[in-house]
Amino acid sequence: MNGPERTAExxxxxxxxxxxxxxxxxxxxxxxxxxxxxxxxxLLDESAEVAVQCAGA
Structure with a gap:
Protein backbone atom coordinates (compact mmCIF):
# COMPACT_ATOMS: atom_id res chain seq x y z
CA MET A 1 0.00 0.00 0.00
CA ASN A 2 1.32 3.43 -0.94
CA GLY A 3 0.76 6.66 0.96
CA PRO A 4 -0.06 7.33 4.59
CA GLU A 5 -1.76 4.69 6.68
CA ARG A 6 -5.52 5.14 6.93
CA THR A 7 -7.43 5.02 10.19
CA ALA A 8 -11.12 4.69 11.00
CA GLU A 9 -11.12 8.04 12.85
CA LEU A 43 -12.60 12.69 5.81
CA LEU A 44 -11.85 9.10 4.85
CA ASP A 45 -12.72 9.75 1.18
CA GLU A 46 -9.80 12.26 1.11
CA SER A 47 -12.11 15.29 1.09
CA ALA A 48 -12.32 17.79 3.95
CA GLU A 49 -15.05 19.48 5.94
CA VAL A 50 -14.52 22.97 7.36
CA ALA A 51 -16.59 24.46 10.19
CA VAL A 52 -16.45 28.02 11.52
CA GLN A 53 -18.06 29.38 14.68
CA CYS A 54 -17.66 32.27 17.10
CA ALA A 55 -14.90 31.42 19.56
CA GLY A 56 -16.22 30.15 22.86
CA ALA A 57 -19.65 29.26 21.43
Missing part, protein backbone atom coordinates in the same frame (compact mmCIF):
# COMPACT_ATOMS: atom_id res chain seq x y z
CA UNK A 10 -11.00 11.24 10.78
CA UNK A 11 -8.23 13.65 11.73
CA UNK A 12 -9.06 17.23 12.59
CA UNK A 13 -7.26 20.51 13.14
CA UNK A 14 -8.89 23.19 15.31
CA UNK A 15 -7.56 26.69 15.91
CA UNK A 16 -8.75 30.15 16.88
CA UNK A 17 -8.34 32.90 14.28
CA UNK A 18 -9.16 36.59 13.95
CA UNK A 19 -10.84 37.44 10.63
CA UNK A 20 -10.12 40.57 8.64
CA UNK A 21 -12.24 43.72 8.95
CA UNK A 22 -15.08 42.21 6.90
CA UNK A 23 -15.54 39.17 9.17
CA UNK A 24 -16.36 35.72 7.80
CA UNK A 25 -19.46 34.92 5.72
CA UNK A 26 -21.45 31.85 6.77
CA UNK A 27 -24.44 30.16 5.11
CA UNK A 28 -26.35 29.93 8.38
CA UNK A 29 -26.19 33.43 9.87
CA UNK A 30 -24.36 35.66 7.39
CA UNK A 31 -21.28 37.61 8.49
CA UNK A 32 -19.69 36.83 11.85
CA UNK A 33 -16.93 38.96 13.39
CA UNK A 34 -14.56 38.73 16.33
CA UNK A 35 -12.51 35.70 17.29
CA UNK A 36 -13.50 32.54 15.41
CA UNK A 37 -12.86 28.86 15.90
CA UNK A 38 -12.07 27.06 12.63
CA UNK A 39 -12.11 23.26 12.43
CA UNK A 40 -10.85 21.36 9.38
CA UNK A 41 -11.73 17.66 9.38
CA UNK A 42 -10.02 15.25 6.96
Missing amino acids: PKSLVDEVTPGSGGAMTDEVGVITGALTVATIA
Whole structure:
Protein backbone atom coordinates (compact mmCIF):
# COMPACT_ATOMS: atom_id res chain seq x y z
CA MET A 1 0.00 0.00 0.00
CA ASN A 2 1.32 3.43 -0.94
CA GLY A 3 0.76 6.66 0.96
CA PRO A 4 -0.06 7.33 4.59
CA GLU A 5 -1.76 4.69 6.68
CA ARG A 6 -5.52 5.14 6.93
CA THR A 7 -7.43 5.02 10.19
CA ALA A 8 -11.12 4.69 11.00
CA GLU A 9 -11.12 8.04 12.85
CA PRO A 10 -11.00 11.24 10.78
CA LYS A 11 -8.23 13.65 11.73
CA SER A 12 -9.06 17.23 12.59
CA LEU A 13 -7.26 20.51 13.14
CA VAL A 14 -8.89 23.19 15.31
CA ASP A 15 -7.56 26.69 15.91
CA GLU A 16 -8.75 30.15 16.88
CA VAL A 17 -8.34 32.90 14.28
CA THR A 18 -9.16 36.59 13.95
CA PRO A 19 -10.84 37.44 10.63
CA GLY A 20 -10.12 40.57 8.64
CA SER A 21 -12.24 43.72 8.95
CA GLY A 22 -15.08 42.21 6.90
CA GLY A 23 -15.54 39.17 9.17
CA ALA A 24 -16.36 35.72 7.80
CA MET A 25 -19.46 34.92 5.72
CA THR A 26 -21.45 31.85 6.77
CA ASP A 27 -24.44 30.16 5.11
CA GLU A 28 -26.35 29.93 8.38
CA VAL A 29 -26.19 33.43 9.87
CA GLY A 30 -24.36 35.66 7.39
CA VAL A 31 -21.28 37.61 8.49
CA ILE A 32 -19.69 36.83 11.85
CA THR A 33 -16.93 38.96 13.39
CA GLY A 34 -14.56 38.73 16.33
CA ALA A 35 -12.51 35.70 17.29
CA LEU A 36 -13.50 32.54 15.41
CA THR A 37 -12.86 28.86 15.90
CA VAL A 38 -12.07 27.06 12.63
CA ALA A 39 -12.11 23.26 12.43
CA THR A 40 -10.85 21.36 9.38
CA ILE A 41 -11.73 17.66 9.38
CA ALA A 42 -10.02 15.25 6.96
CA LEU A 43 -12.60 12.69 5.81
CA LEU A 44 -11.85 9.10 4.85
CA ASP A 45 -12.72 9.75 1.18
CA GLU A 46 -9.80 12.26 1.11
CA SER A 47 -12.11 15.29 1.09
CA ALA A 48 -12.32 17.79 3.95
CA GLU A 49 -15.05 19.48 5.94
CA VAL A 50 -14.52 22.97 7.36
CA ALA A 51 -16.59 24.46 10.19
CA VAL A 52 -16.45 28.02 11.52
CA GLN A 53 -18.06 29.38 14.68
CA CYS A 54 -17.66 32.27 17.10
CA ALA A 55 -14.90 31.42 19.56
CA GLY A 56 -16.22 30.15 22.86
CA ALA A 57 -19.65 29.26 21.43
